[in-house]
Amino acid sequence: MTSRINWFKYSSPSTFYPLAGRLAPWFFVAAALFTVAGIYVGFFVAPTDAQQGEAYRIIFIHVASAWLSMFLYIIMAFWAGVGLAFNTRLSSMMASAVAPTGALMTFIALWTGALWGKPMWGAWWVWDARLTSELILLFLYLGFLSLQAAIDDPRRADKAGAVIALVGVVNVPIIYFSVKWWNTLHQGASVSLTRSPSMAATMLIGMLLMALGFWMYSIAATLLRARCIILERERHSEWIGQLRESRQ
Amino acid sequence: MNWGSVSAFLAMGGYGGFVWGSYAVTAICIGLEIALLTARHRRLRRELRGG
Numbered sequence: 001m002t003s004r005i006n007w008f009k010y011s012s013p014s015t016f017y018p019l020a021g022r023l024a025p026w027f028f029v030a031a032a033l034f035t036v037a038g039i040y041v042g043f044f045v046a047p048t049d050a051q052q053g054e055a056y057r058i059i060f061i062h063v064a065s066a067w068l069s070m071f072l073y074i075i076m077a078f079w080a081g082v083g084l085a086f087n088t089r090l091s092s093m094m095a096s097a098v099a100p101t102g103a104l105m106t107f108i109a110l111w112t113g114a115l116w117g118k119p120m121w122g123a124w125w126v127w128d129a130r131l132t133s134e135l136i137l138l139f140l141y142l143g144f145l146s147l148q149a150a151i152d153d154p155r156r157a158d159k160a161g162a163v164i165a166l167v168g169v170v171n172v173p174i175i176y177f178s179v180k181w182w183n184t185l186h187q188g189a190s191v192s193l194t195r196s197p198s199m200a201a202t203m204l205i206g207m208l209l210m211a212l213g214f215w216m217y218s219i220a221a222t223l224l225r226a227r228c229i230i231l232e233r234e235r236h237s238e239w240i241g242q243l244r245e246s247r248q
Numbered sequence: 249m250n251w252g253s254v255s256a257f258l259a260m261g262g263y264g265g266f267v268w269g270s271y272a273v274t275a276i277c278i279g280l281e282i283a284l285l286t287a288r289h290r291r292l293r294r295e296l297r298g299g
Contacts, residue, residue: 044250054261058270104277112270119266217278224285231292240296
């Protein structure tokens with residue numbers, strides 16, 4: 001039995017719109033479950049840190065949002081690049097749908113970093129390589145969004161945005177490796193693929209649960225926003241006219 | 249169990265403002281994003297039905 005799914009079917013906005021509508025609630029539910037579990041482990045199971053006391057519990061949001069801020073940028077650049085190369089309109093819509101959530105994750109990473117930096121380093125902000133490159137990431141997201149907003153023709157806005165998105169990708173490895181390449185105040189990676197984590201197992205589990213929760217949330221928010229963008233851009237097409245009668 | 253009482257939990261070993269400031273702002277941001285997206289989608293559907 002070889003029944004293959006026709007993935008190209010889902011590259012059309014008219015089939016993706018109801019699919020996204022069916023999937024989004026499940027991702028919201030998964031996000032809520034992982035986040036509640038992550039907060040439970042983070043506050044009630046993970047022990048007090050020997051050096052940082054209770055202040056370290058900011059890590060559960062900080063690391064999750066920082067990971068997502070970088071990961072979502074790569075996803076955004078990927079979809080923008082696919083849209084630019086193949087002129088597929090859903091790909092470009094996906095890039096636009098990811099961007100605000102990516103910017104939000106970047107803001108949360110910077111905000112929680114400031115609130116963690118103040119008690120530990122004595123400063124809300126330092127012009128350190130890690131912090132500065134993360135701030136540049138926020139400006140890249142905002143640049144992408146404002147450039148798209150400034151161009152009336154959506155297809156041209158997609159192309160211009162894709163150029164920013166693709167050029168900016170170079171910043172992601174800079175953020176990731178900044179703590180190795182430069183002598184920074186920011187601590188090194190707590191989790192890496194090549195060595196065992198430098199933290200208690202329960203802290204790590206809490207962090208991973210929160211990261212999964214934020215990940216599921218980002219997918220859900222992106223799907224919801226993609227639905228809005230599809231309706232905005234395709235409102236004059238025939239299938240939207242048919243949609244009017246359905247309740248999907 | 250890390251906390252002997254609710255006030256100890258809220259105090260976070262003296263770092264309450266920093267810890268809860270992080271969690272509260274994150275919760276507000278995410279709540280706001282969901283509310284804005286839901287409202288945007290509802291408005292679009294209403295406009296489509298209207299004509």
